[in-house]
Amino acid sequence: MFDWQIxxxxxxxxxxxxxxxIKYTIVTSLAGLAIGLLVAVGQLSRFFALRAxxxxxxxxxxxxxxxxxxxxxxxxxxxxxxxxxxxEMAGVVALSLYVASYYAEIFRxxxxxxxxxxxxxxxxxxxxxxxxxxRIILPQAVRRMVPPLSGQTIIQMKNTTLLSVITIPDLLxxxxxxxxxxxxxxxxxxxxxxxxxVILIPLTWIARRLEHRQEGR
Amino acid sequence: MTVNDPKSAPLVRIRGLEKSFGNTRxxxxxxxxVRKGEVVALVGSSGSGKTTLLRCVxxxxxxxxxxxxxxxxxxxxxxxxxxxxxxxxxxxxRMRARVGMVFQQFNLFPHMNVLANVMEGPRTVKRExxxxxxxRALDLLAKxxxxxxxxxxxxxxxxxxxxxxxxxxxxxxxxxxxxxxxPTSALDPELVGEVLKTMIALAKEGMTMxxxxxxxxxxxxxxxxxxxxxxxxxxADGPPRDILLDPPNDRLKAFVNRFHETxxxxxxxxx
Numbered sequence: 384m385f386d387w388q389i390x391x392x393x394x395x396x397x398x399x400x401x402x403x404x405i406k407y408t409i410v411t412s413l414a415g416l417a418i419g420l421l422v423a424v425g426q427l428s429r430f431f432a433l434r435a436x437x438x439x440x441x442x443x444x445x446x447x448x449x450x451x452x453x454x455x456x457x458x459x460x461x462x463x464x465x466x467x468x469x470x471e472m473a474g475v476v477a478l479s480l481y482v483a484s485y486y487a488e489i490f491r492x493x494x495x496x497x498x499x500x501x502x503x504x505x506x507x508x509x510x511x512x513x514x515x516x517x518r519i520i521l522p523q524a525v526r527r528m529v530p531p532l533s534g535q536t537i538i539q540m541k542n543t544t545l546l547s548v549i550t551i552p553d554l555l556x557x558x559x560x561x562x563x564x565x566x567x568x569x570x571x572x573x574x575x576x577x578x579x580x581v582i583l584i585p586l587t588w589i590a591r592r593l594e595h596r597q598e599g600r
Numbered sequence: 601m602t603v604n605d606p607k608s609a610p611l612v613r614i615r616g617l618e619k620s621f622g623n624t625r626x627x628x629x630x631x632x633x634v635r636k637g638e639v640v641a642l643v644g645s646s647g648s649g650k651t652t653l654l655r656c657v658x659x660x661x662x663x664x665x666x667x668x669x670x671x672x673x674x675x676x677x678x679x680x681x682x683x684x685x686x687x688x689x690x691x692x693x694r695m696r697a698r699v700g701m702v703f704q705q706f707n708l709f710p711h712m713n714v715l716a717n718v719m720e721g722p723r724t725v726k727r728e729x730x731x732x733x734x735x736r737a738l739d740l741l742a743k744x745x746x747x748x749x750x751x752x753x754x755x756x757x758x759x760x761x762x763x764x765x766x767x768x769x770x771x772x773x774x775x776x777x778x779x780x781x782x783p784t785s786a787l788d789p790e791l792v793g794e795v796l797k798t799m800i801a802l803a804k805e806g807m808t809m810x811x812x813x814x815x816x817x818x819x820x821x822x823x824x825x826x827x828x829x830x831x832x833x834x835x836a837d838g839p840p841r842d843i844l845l846d847p848p849n850d851r852l853k854a855f856v857n858r859f860h861e862t863x864x865x866x867x868x869x870x871x
Binding site: 498500501503504506507508509510511514518519522523526 | 658660689690693694695696697698699700701703705707708709710711720721724725766769770773779
């Protein structure tokens with residue numbers, strides 16, 4: 384009853400879609416890491432305005448549905464800001480800012496999870512805040528951040544499927560395109576699901592291993 | 601233990617120090633001098649402000665008002681809500697580098713082995729070359745009896761071993777003054793002795809020490825002076841025997857009676 388032949392016949396479209404999905408995952412995750420780090424530093428700042436700005440950023444993006452935010456970025460942002468942005472740009476900006484809010488929380492929580500005594504000991508020997516961060520706090524915090532960061536990045540890859548609603552040709556968009564002229568949605572969407580599982584199950588497994596190694600320490 | 605010239609300028613000079621957390625006044629005008637080579641024990645019941653006072657000496661805690669000088673240099677001076685000293689952060693860091701601190705919870709750096717812990721201060725703060733730093737670190741580890749543990753990670757040490765490493769770590773900065781914040785309070789009773797022994801050796805070498813402690817035996821036998829804090833004020837200040845064996849006021853008497861027996865436990869360690 385399955386007609387797998389149509390997948391083989393249209394595999395170039397699927398490969399292109401997969402490449403697009405991977406590309407957007409990598410670009411938006413990297414941009415999200417950079418933005419998230421800035422937001423986390425803002426949230427840990429001694430200046431109220433920076434702390435408030437960081438907090439607002441995080442609360443905004445964590446409490447708006449990604450689909451709504453994505454559509455808004457593409458359709459409404461150009462009208463509000465009076466600028467014309469491509470759908471690729473809208474997609475990158477929307478996904479990057481969204482994941483940045485989650486990364487920011489991971490960074491902040493990681494740094495704040497380090498015992499105050501570590502900061503005391505570093506400062507008591509005359510270290511500046513920067514030295515204490517670089518030599519004492521971050522090396523410990525980063526180890527704790529790796530598992531949640533990898534988990535969030537896996538979610539990010541799944542979230543890129545939403546890009547299809549603004550007609551970016553990711554894996555899901557390509558699948559809907561193929562099914563529109565082959566009338567075989569079952570085969571196509573099954574294949575897309577399997578592709579995600581094949582990529583993400585090993586990554587999830589590695590992330591869990593990292594977590595276990597943390598607990599063992 | 602050491603003979604002091606009473607006329608020499610104190611190494612630590614604290615005047616009118618106040619500290620509030622919100623509406624709670626923890627320190628209410630503390631005056632305290634510590635002379636070079638002197639061992640001063642800070643005692644008092646919990647909540648009396650002794651740990652806060654100690655943490656104010658190197659500005660881990662920012663006082664609300666008063667004056668602190670170390671080695672004749674002004675470290676802190678706030679009067680009528682105005683910061684008179686206005687020290688830049690770098691000057692405070694330099695001052696802290698001259699003051700060693702040992703914490704109740706050790707606060708060793710868990711991502712570094714014992715030797716790296718001891719070398720970290722001179723390496724990062726003074727940018728000292730590795731060779732001289734390492735040699736001195738190993739000497740200090742030998743002195744606190746931890747030489748053979750140089751490659752161990754801190755999580756594989758007992759509490760007493762951790763505290764001895766943390767003393768070596770503080771000493772490797774070659775401080776003029778050592779602050780101890782209840783260094784034995786987190787230890788199992790059988791591990792207290794090894795840490796106190798290390799501190800006694802240090803005191804005998806003439807190190808200036810300000811020690812917050814519940815070990816009144818240590819205060820009696822090792823300290824040159826005992827300062828009793830009560831509700832954020834200095835309630836008694838004098839030679840250990842006068843303060844602890846013949847308490848000048850009732851609150852001190854009540855405090856001392858609870859601890860008298862520990863003095864007997866300490867004596868064998870001194871000899």
